[in-house]
Amino acid sequence: MPWDFEFTKEQEDLRMVIREFAEKHIAPRIIEFEEKRMIPNEIIEGLAKLDVFGVVLPEKYGGLGLDPITAGVILEEIVRADLTFSLAVAYLVHTSWGYIASKYGSEKFNEEIITKAAKGRLWIGIATTEPQAGSDVAGIKSEARKEGSYYILNGEKAYISGIREAREQFPDGGGHLTLVYTDKTKKHRGMTFFYVPMRSPGITYRLEKEFGRKGWSFGSFAMENVKIPEEYRIGEEGRGFYIAMEGFDHARAYIALANAVGTKRALEIAAEYIKQRTAFGQPIAKFEGVQFQLAQHWAEAEAAYNLAYKALWALKKEMEGKINRFEVTKICAAAKYFAVTTAKKALDDAMRWMGAYAYTEENPVALALKAVKSYDWAEGALEIMLLIIAREVLGREFIR
Ligand SMILES: Cc1cc2nc3c(=O)[nH]c(=O)nc-3n(C[C@H](O)[C@H](O)[C@H](O)COP(=O)(O)OP(=O)(O)OC[C@H]3O[C@@H](n4cnc5c(N)ncnc54)[C@H](O)[C@@H]3O)c2cc1C
Incomplete structure (x- = not known):
């Protein structure tokens, strides 16, 4: 299999724009x-305006039709800044x-919804x-029943982003x-x-006060006799679970990259700080105990990135x-598991090297640590990542 760690010129140009x-x-x-x-x-x-929301969506519906690697390049720049x-x-x-x-x-769904999503x-x-x-x-309880060319949805969803x-x-x-x-x-x-528009009649919602990454909402919504046209069904009846599992793979791969890049950026910020800050007559960066921790975290973050x-x-x-x-599911689960566990350890140490200054709401390393903690669960708990890997390595008969 050929190896190539280079991005294309188009990807690098796009990176610079973002x-x-x-x-x-x-x-x-x-x-x-x-x-x-x-x-x-x-x-x-x-x-x-930079077409960021349509990067992997089909050109036919207004997207750029690019691949997940290119979408990853954009994500890198977003995370480095935020x-x-x-x-x-x-x-x-x-x-x-x-x-x-x-x-x-x-x-009909693509024409009505994806064209707007892409823009x-x-x-x-x-x-x-x-x-x-x-x-x-x-264990979910929400359900839909068909009435003519519509489905009527009832139930409640919790801890939902956006x-x-x-x-x-x-x-x-x-x-x-x-x-x-x-x-x-x-x-x-x-x-x-089903694609359920949040402005549909019959939807009520409540937001949580989240622990970190507070700029994007997180809450619950209830559906009471929400009427959804059959064209908004995503895939065939009975295929929802399998389509969801495919979607989780995509989200987990991007989450892995976000965690790896966030860790690298936080280590850069912490490195700059400990080069300036002195203790016992020398920069904190000169203490070998700190250097070794930083080097280990950098090595793991680089592995998580790859x-x-x-x-x-x-x-x-x-x-x-x-x-x-x-195979895709296994790699995506491994990537999420490794990047999130790496990020939590690295950010915890990086915060400590920065002393009490790190324990403020403005410290980016502290903000990152609060954010990556959400990935203990979001888009699948870490233990579920391990179950997936074990299932694919050992065989389904060994997993309940
Ligand atoms: C910030 C944030 C954003 C989220 N956004 C969304 C969203 O947009 N949409 C959405 O649908 N959901 C979202 N979620 C919910 C997320 O998908 C769930 O939290 C996750 O699937 C775990 O479910 P749970 O919280 O009910 O934990 P539970 O399923 O109750 O599990 C709790 C813990 O038990 C352990 N555990 C569970 N099962 C096993 C097992 N088989 N083996 C070993 N240990 C196990 C794990 O430690 C797990 O963390 C979000 C969560 C967070 C924190």
Whole structure:
């Protein structure tokens, strides 16, 4: 198999465009994201003008039709500028689930929704989790029944990202790919995915006060007799669980990259600090104990970065029909697991080297540590990543 660690000229050119925007418009305002618990409209509009929200969406529906590796290059620049990860969540959730929605959505859905999603006028999220069921997806209770050419949805989704933005902030709103039962007797094979616009009649919602990455909302929504046209069903009836698992792979690969890049950026910031700050008559960077920790974390972050790109490469190969679905799932789970565990250890140490100054709401390393903690769970708990890897390595018969 040929190896190539180079990005293309087009990818590097795109990186420079995003970097310029990110350094000028995003980096100076990240504390505001946390304080106001939102990303300013000008930033969303600016990214939309750069076609960032349509990078992997099909050209036929207004997207750029590019691959996940190119989407990763954009994500790198977003994370480097915003260590709160709020914009990373906005971008990677929409990029992953927007792609899945377009792939399995009807022509009418693509024309009505994906064309707006590609231009950043509308945001697409994911809603599988419920108050009583997260990791155990089959434990969801929400359901849909067919009435003519509509489905009527009832149930409640919890700990969902981007409800406020899809309901209030994006010009044409947005919605979530929502997993419900259409036939409870069939368990996983009885689940179906629907695109549920957050402005639909019958939706009520409540937001949580999240621990970190406060610029992107996180909360619950209830569906009471929400009427969804059959064209907004994403994939066939009974395929929802499997389509959701495919979408998780995309999200996990981007999460892995965000964590690896966030770790590298935080280590750079901490390194600059300890080169300047002195203790006992010398820069803190001269203490070998600190140097060795920094070097170990850098080595792990570099490994996490490369594994994340391997996961994005696997997604690209899958789009080209050149790799098996289970192999992709295994690599994406490994990438998420490794990057998140690496990030938490590195950021914890980096914060400590920075002393009490790190324990403030403005310290980017502290903001990053709070953000990466969310990935103990978001888009699949770390233990579920290990179960997936074990299942693929040992065989399904060894996993319950
Ligand atoms: C910031 C944030 C954003 C989120 N955004 C979304 C979103 O947009 N859409 C959405 O649908 N969901 C979202 N979630 C929810 C997320 O998907 C769930 O938190 C996750 O799937 C875990 O489910 P749970 O929280 O119910 O934990 P549970 O399933 O109750 O598990 C709790 C813990 O038990 C352990 N555990 C569970 N099962 C096993 C097992 N089989 N083996 C070993 N240990 C196990 C793990 O330690 C796990 O962390 C978000 C979560 C967070 C924190």
